[in-house]
Amino acid sequence: MRIDARSGVLLRLPNWLGDLVAVEPAVRALHRAVVEDADGALTLVAPRRLLTLFDGRFDGARRWAVEDGVSGWRGHGTAVLFTGSWRSAWTAVRAGIGVRVGQARDGRGLLLTAGARPALERGAVALSTRRPGSWPRYAPRAVAAVAGELSGLVGVAVADPVPRLVPRPDAAASVERELEHLGGRPFTLLNAGGRSGSAKALATDEWMRALAGHRSDVPFVLAFGPGEETGARALAQSLAANGRIAHAFAQGQRAPTLHEYLALLARSQRFVTTDTGPRHLARALGTPTVVLFGPTDPRHTLSDARGSERLVQGAASCAPCHLERCPLTGADERACLRDAADRFATLRP
Template sequence: MLMRQFARGTIRRLGAAWPVVPAIPARAELLLVRPDHLGDVLFLLPALERLRRALPELRISLMVGPWSHPVVARDPHVDEILTFPFPGFTRERPSSPFVPYLVLRRLAAHLRRRAPLAAVILRDDHWWGAWLARAAGIPIRIGADHPAVRPYLTHPVRLTGSHWVERNCEILDATTRLLGGQPPATAVDPQCAPLRWYPWPGAELEARRLLDEAGVGEPYAVIHPGAGAPVKRWPATRWIAVGRQLVAGGLQVVLTGGPDERELVEAIRQGIVEGAVSLAARTTLPVLAEVLRGARLVIGPDAGPLHLAVAVGTPTLHLFGPSQPEHFGPWGDPRKHRALEAGWRCPRCGDLGPERPEGAGCMLAISTEQVLAACQELLDHA
């Protein structure tokens, strides 16, 4: 492990120092790079709206992973969506440790031919994306003033906001100023800069068809028990207990999840027994958004679908443990959207590595009774 870190650090230092001939911009194009998944990309959309209002004539291109294409494909504030399976974000190990660097070289050559005026690296620690922009010869390179990213940038931005919606707005507002514009004077808060979801044609009808086939009428609640990092999950036995109480209170329970979460979801469905159905691996993202929109309440750990529920206006309860709600919590009206945590902190807070298993003490410390009480408060307010 230490040898791998040393080798990676040496390669990165060489990459930052290697001479690069700047490309001559072919057009006034701004390339935005965001390699992350659902929730982090949703957090970007308010900042994109501010950027478009400030620089209406600028061509804005957004590079995301193919997994995030449905999140931004209908966003009217972007001129072009580019997709690329960013190393480290595919959730698969590369066949060789050299693959990320070989891929970087090929993609940099492509971007050099494209020759945008500027690039913005929107993840604060994404040194690979910053190196890519430098290797492509993009003359203006903007990103967070992070030690892993700073050597590749021409304009590092010091971030002061807490939540990542605020930070995205800080980076793109700084970009606006650098490119000669003036950011909007409106506040960066959930009311003035809400999360957005732009519906897809036919998705509402497909969601209704799936719910009808499963025998789900009104009203229903959604439990989304999965999360991208196992350490963020809450025990299945407790989701069963919550589901049973929701059914006893007159709600049907719809369980959602991706293809790799089918077994988890099915175990919870069988534990609840009556009144619960599984839509795991049966919805596209646009259809999932409409399923969430129709719910009375959406509950789950810190995961992208919970933020999607916020974006479509459904009340949400987010269970937080090793990730920080001040950075990644629900961006919405606190009367409708709540982050629930036990308040535990340890030296590994923020470590969401795949090697960390389910069962973190900070998640186990959230009791079933606390979750049910919060659910009831949200349902009473709705």
């Protein structure tokens, strides 16, 4: 199949930060093919907050927020759906889009005109884990690889698989003011956030144990997401009380914007995070990163990224489960993530 650029092409981008970053190489390739080479019309559809990540990028492409409904989908001849949801395929049908390309899974293929069918794991034991897949679970696939396959279905090859992002100049200037007190000293950036009760979030005392053996002369700067300010302030205070140099962004009063987060990553010498969205921002900048894996399977997020990533995977008989909240209690609760943090504590910085 060859893409018809003149008919209008809509790209339904993922709802999650990490997945959106992972499909950026495919977006870049499609933008070149549709807008730069064929002078066609391209529309990017995603949650409003995530669309800001592409500010200053992809000239000529229209932006449409998911929150604004289906009307912005109409008038396109082709939709490439980088989400795996049934709803996105149904929305493309409702909008009258004739060519609908996406992952053909969970009955969704009935709504598509072309699709990539994922392989089934069929009960095999996940690589480097002890947990067998529940038949017929789909085999883990990296989001970036799937995006490349979908682009290929419309005749567009992704030549450069590495995601690339650049912080806006105003965000870079804001971060420079924020870090003035460090006097240009190198620092380690911590992703200190996490939704309350999340299986991928470390508590303050768990962070303290993980960081105890690391260099005391290197400052920590703490970044976090909206609604995670309290935890970041608590960790900064605990680090300071233990003689460490620690600074929560904006004194923990507000979370950095996505572009301020990018600017922080661009300035940091190392980034430490659990397997959450900001990890993928670091990839797009090439920032050396340590990723602590608990309930998630690293195979879902493999990438040809520039960044030097070190993956620290916790061991537990129940991992990876991909559950948002751990159903276990006592010593077994989040055992996988706590084990990853303990392993990180023994690493040399």
